[in-house]
Amino acid sequence: MKSVETRQAELEARRAQLMTRMEQVESELDSHVEKDWDDAAVEQEQDEVLEDLGESAQQELRAIEAALGRIAEGEYGFCVTCGERIDEARLDVLPATPFCRKHAPGAKTGRG
Known part of the structure; x- marks a missing residue:
């Protein structure tokens, strides 16, 4: 079982990686020079991919x-919906999740 401090360090490291990636995406998007039509079309496709990466990183x-806010409040590792402890295996895969498996978006509840 990982400690909250270990999970916090992992989340902070991942945050730093994402911020670096977002800076790289912004830099790449800002670096384009006007080219002929074919090059501009390829560049536009690449920009759309970069923008998707940036949006994903922002989310x-x-x-x-x-x-990290839940850690500061002492609420990390508990489902924000039901208050039950989130399974360690789930936190290993999704360390930022605020939901237990039962209340995760898209979870099957067994109801019709």
């Missing part, structure tokens, strides 16, 4: 910030 960053 993960928000989840990490929220998890």
Whole structure:
């Protein structure tokens, strides 16, 4: 079982990685020089991929910030919906998750 301090360090390390990646994406998006039509079309496709990566990183960053807030409040590792402890195996895979398996978005509840 990992300690809250270990999980906090892991979340902070991941946050630093995401921030670096977001800076790289921004730098890449800002670095384009006008080219001919074919090059511009390829560049636009690449920009869309980079923007998707940036959005994904922002979403993960928000989840990490929220998890770090729950750590500060002493609420980390407990489902925000039901208050039950989140399974360690789930936290190993999704350390920023605020939900137990039962209350995770898209979880099957067994109801019709």
